[in-house]
Amino acid sequence: MSVKLTKGDITRQRLLGAAEEIFGRKGYYNATVVEITMRAEVAQGTFYVYFQSKLDIYCDLVRQLTHEVRREIQKRVTGLENRLDIEREGFRAFFDYVHENRNLYRIIREAEFVENELFIDHYRTIAKGYIAGLQKAMAKKQIRALDPETVAYCLMGMGEFMGMRWVLWENKTPPAKGFEAMMDFIYYGIAPAKGD
Amino acid sequence: MSVKLTKGDITRQRLLGAAEEIFGRKGYYNATVVEITMRAEVAQGTFYVYFQSKLDIYCDLVRQLTHEVRREIQKRVTGLENRLDIEREGFRAFFDYVHENRNLYRIIREAEFVENELFIDHYRTIAKGYIAGLQKAMAKKQIRALDPETVAYCLMGMGEFMGMRWVLWENKTPPAKGFEAMMDFIYYGIAPAKGD
Amino acid sequence: MSVKLTKGDITRQRLLGAAEEIFGRKGYYNATVVEITMRAEVAQGTFYVYFQSKLDIYCDLVRQLTHEVRREIQKRVTGLENRLDIEREGFRAFFDYVHENRNLYRIIREAEFVENELFIDHYRTIAKGYIAGLQKAMAKKQIRALDPETVAYCLMGMGEFMGMRWVLWENKTPPAKGFEAMMDFIYYGIAPAKGD
Amino acid sequence: MSVKLTKGDITRQRLLGAAEEIFGRKGYYNATVVEITMRAEVAQGTFYVYFQSKLDIYCDLVRQLTHEVRREIQKRVTGLENRLDIEREGFRAFFDYVHENRNLYRIIREAEFVENELFIDHYRTIAKGYIAGLQKAMAKKQIRALDPETVAYCLMGMGEFMGMRWVLWENKTPPAKGFEAMMDFIYYGIAPAKGD
DNA sequence: CATGAATGAGGCTTCATTCAT
DNA sequence: GATGAATGAAGCCTCATTCAT
Numbered sequence: 001m002s003v004k005l006t007k008g009d010i011t012r013q014r015l016l017g018a019a020e021e022i023f024g025r026k027g028y029y030n031a032t033v034v035e036i037t038m039r040a041e042v043a044q045g046t047f048y049v050y051f052q053s054k055l056d057i058y059c060d061l062v063r064q065l066t067h068e069v070r071r072e073i074q075k076r077v078t079g080l081e082n083r084l085d086i087e088r089e090g091f092r093a094f095f096d097y098v099h100e101n102r103n104l105y106r107i108i109r110e111a112e113f114v115e116n117e118l119f120i121d122h123y124r125t126i127a128k129g130y131i132a133g134l135q136k137a138m139a140k141k142q143i144r145a146l147d148p149e150t151v152a153y154c155l156m157g158m159g160e161f162m163g164m165r166w167v168l169w170e171n172k173t174p175p176a177k178g179f180e181a182m183m184d185f186i187y188y189g190i191a192p193a194k195g196d
Numbered sequence: 197m198s199v200k201l202t203k204g205d206i207t208r209q210r211l212l213g214a215a216e217e218i219f220g221r222k223g224y225y226n227a228t229v230v231e232i233t234m235r236a237e238v239a240q241g242t243f244y245v246y247f248q249s250k251l252d253i254y255c256d257l258v259r260q261l262t263h264e265v266r267r268e269i270q271k272r273v274t275g276l277e278n279r280l281d282i283e284r285e286g287f288r289a290f291f292d293y294v295h296e297n298r299n300l301y302r303i304i305r306e307a308e309f310v311e312n313e314l315f316i317d318h319y320r321t322i323a324k325g326y327i328a329g330l331q332k333a334m335a336k337k338q339i340r341a342l343d344p345e346t347v348a349y350c351l352m353g354m355g356e357f358m359g360m361r362w363v364l365w366e367n368k369t370p371p372a373k374g375f376e377a378m379m380d381f382i383y384y385g386i387a388p389a390k391g392d
Numbered sequence: 393m394s395v396k397l398t399k400g401d402i403t404r405q406r407l408l409g410a411a412e413e414i415f416g417r418k419g420y421y422n423a424t425v426v427e428i429t430m431r432a433e434v435a436q437g438t439f440y441v442y443f444q445s446k447l448d449i450y451c452d453l454v455r456q457l458t459h460e461v462r463r464e465i466q467k468r469v470t471g472l473e474n475r476l477d478i479e480r481e482g483f484r485a486f487f488d489y490v491h492e493n494r495n496l497y498r499i500i501r502e503a504e505f506v507e508n509e510l511f512i513d514h515y516r517t518i519a520k521g522y523i524a525g526l527q528k529a530m531a532k533k534q535i536r537a538l539d540p541e542t543v544a545y546c547l548m549g550m551g552e553f554m555g556m557r558w559v560l561w562e563n564k565t566p567p568a569k570g571f572e573a574m575m576d577f578i579y580y581g582i583a584p585a586k587g588d
Numbered sequence: 589m590s591v592k593l594t595k596g597d598i599t600r601q602r603l604l605g606a607a608e609e610i611f612g613r614k615g616y617y618n619a620t621v622v623e624i625t626m627r628a629e630v631a632q633g634t635f636y637v638y639f640q641s642k643l644d645i646y647c648d649l650v651r652q653l654t655h656e657v658r659r660e661i662q663k664r665v666t667g668l669e670n671r672l673d674i675e676r677e678g679f680r681a682f683f684d685y686v687h688e689n690r691n692l693y694r695i696i697r698e699a700e701f702v703e704n705e706l707f708i709d710h711y712r713t714i715a716k717g718y719i720a721g722l723q724k725a726m727a728k729k730q731i732r733a734l735d736p737e738t739v740a741y742c743l744m745g746m747g748e749f750m751g752m753r754w755v756l757w758e759n760k761t762p763p764a765k766g767f768e769a770m771m772d773f774i775y776y777g778i779a780p781a782k783g784d
Numbered sequence: 785c786a787t788g789a790a791t792g793a794g795g796c797t798t799c800a801t802t803c804a805t
Numbered sequence: 806g807a808t809g810a811a812t813g814a815a816g817c818c819t820c821a822t823t824c825a826t
């Protein structure tokens with residue numbers, strides 16, 4: 001039951017794709033509507049057939065991208081039972097995805113300075129799910145019981161820092177070693193082996 | 197033996213102060229030079245007597261602010277011997293300072309999208325000092341031996357996340373509880389007491 | 393088979409026309425883009441749809457004008473066989489044209505102080521053609537053999553001086569008398585009649 | 589009976605000297621008062637102690653420079669009796685002087701687009717003297733009788749053209765050959781020797 | 785739907801000039 | 806006389822947005 005894409009939908013997608021590339025590369029404020037339309041190979045006026053303003057397409061994009069990130073992580077952890085497996089796979093999914101779509105990550109981060117609400121929503125949503133998962137795992141005694149919010153700060157922050165440094169600064173996927181060892185350690189008290 | 201401030205130095209300071217307020221509140225791209233000069237109560241042209249461009253004053257400001265943050269933390273941990281004391285006091289200093297100067301923190305964060313180099317420099321410098329401190333403490337067996345870089349990602353990330361949520365979103369100083377418990381836990385394996 | 397002018401081409405022409413008038417009357421540096429757009433009866437922004445900068449339109453204009461001057465002279469001397477006829481008609485064409493388009497002449501002269509390359513190009517091109525013509529005529533013994541470059545300096549300089557004084561200072565076409573007599577004299581040794 | 593230069597006169601001279609360098613190198617409109625004062629090593633305000641405006645110093649300078657050129661030529665031809673000697677030496681003096689002071693020449697030429705009156709005055713004065721000299725020489729039958737004004741256009745124009753090309757474009761003194769041969773030719777009908 | 789020419793508000797920056805010391 | 810900080814008018818240019826076709 002595939003959805004029929006009208007010509008208009010396609011143009012809209014072209015614009016969103018172009019916007020992702022331009023916003024990601026130059027940042028919201030240094031991107032111009034003209035540039036986006038040029039990349040999408042449509043006329044300037046066409047932009048305003050599909051979006052009310054530059055901010056409008058940006059918000060659309062951020063909503064879509066944050067949704068994708070979360071869905072992507074969700075997809076990868078679906079079916080996994082053990083908390084540690086979920087976390088490991090979740091972080092890996094996150095890093096893989098943003099590495100594949102580096103522009104996306106920059107756009108999401110910049111939302112803080114463009115439309116802060118979107119940014120807050122995204123992180124709150126992520127945190128909520130993350131904390132819920134932790135609580136479930138603690139209830140089942142899969143992992144040690146700790147204050148879930150504190151753990152969330154700690155591990156989500158670690159994820160961001162690694163994403164920032166490895167993905168954005170060095171254009172690489174962060175090594176799994178670090179965060180996996182840290183989780184073993186936090187949840188089970190297993191200190192990393194010497195030489196790790 | 198106070199340093200004599202010339203008339204010019206004062207004007208320069210006024211401009212920097214005004215810039216901090218405006219950049220912090222509206223963001224780099226939504227701030228205007230006119231607004232800064234109005235707040236500083238000088239004429240538009242005066243701005244260009246002291247700074248070459250809007251970007252110039254921004255970079256000056258970021259350099260000055262990042263320096264201040266680091267110095268402030270340094271000042272507070274000077275004299276402390278025990279690693280945990282250092283960390284606790286360091287984080288508290290950080291939170292206190294950015295809470296007192298919320299604009300400062302937003303300006304530093306936005307540097308990622310204005311002049312990325314400055315942003316990277318700042319975090320690298322912080323991380324370097326942090327890691328060195330960890331290594332020293334581990335060598336002295338003050339804390340458990342772990343991969344310092346991973347610990348840095350974890351705890352600095354936690355600091356950022358708490359700074360973001362508590363300071364920027366809620367305009368409060370983050371509760372000491374969370375990060376202090378986490379450190380006890382990471383460094384000594386002391387799980388937080390129930391009810392924490 | 394007239395070429396279809398798009399709406400855009402017309403606006404562009406309006407701007408160039410307005411620019412010619414303003415640059416010619418006030419000089420490059422005292423002309424403003426606003427003034428040009430007002431005279432062209434378009435909005436300020438429209439200017440930058442067609443030209444990248446004030447200097448850009450100026451260079452376009454100089455290139456176009458110098459080309460026109462040369463073409464105009466060329467047109468008038470085409471078909472003439474005798475060197476003296478060519479020269480006479482050439483100078484007359486030059487004077488007539490710049491008198492009809494005094495602004496044009498001022499613009500070309502000012503190029504020396506705006507974008508010197510254009511100015512040099514123009515004079516080199518003129519001189520090259522002029523010298524080539526002299527050489528051909530000398531080879532055919534139509535005129536006395538003299539160093540063509542020296543003759544070129546002499547007569548082109550005379551043309552400029554007369555253009556400057558009669559056209560620019562007094563807004564008249566220079567009298568043919570002077571330069572025709574001088575050519576007779578130089579090429580054939582015919583001294584002007586008494587009373588000339 | 590040397591004139592005592594006060595401190596003020598010296599400052600004034602420094603400013604004029606600096607202005608000559610800057611105006612000559614960058615042109616009137618691209619020169620700034622600040623730059624002139626910096627080069628003169630005085631404060632910005634000092635400029636307005638000696639000159640009423642940027643245009644004021646420019647006019648002063650042009651008047652002084654045109655005067656110098658004429659005096660320099662005058663000096664070199666004083667005492668010469670024969671017209672041809674006078675002309676040869678006069679042109680050589682002109683070329684030598686502007687070559688030594690290229691900036692000066694550019695400043696004078698640019699006057700056409702800054703304060704046209706000064707420019708006109710200069711050329712009229714030169715032409716008047718030149719024509720008077722020609723008439724005297726013709727009366728004494730030192731040179732062939734021709735319309736002096738036409739000769740003036742011809743030879744002054746030649747001088748300008750050579751000055752422009754050799755001095756300004758190529759930074760050399762024009763070769764004497766050309767204009768001396770042309771004068772022999774015009775005044776005595778002596779065609780240049782083959783190979784000249 | 786699509787176009788692309790046109791708009792104009794508003795930003796950054798320059799610089800001749802003034803003025804209190 | 807000399808200073809140099811301060812001024813503010815005015816210029817160039819950008820770009821999100823509109824609109825007639």
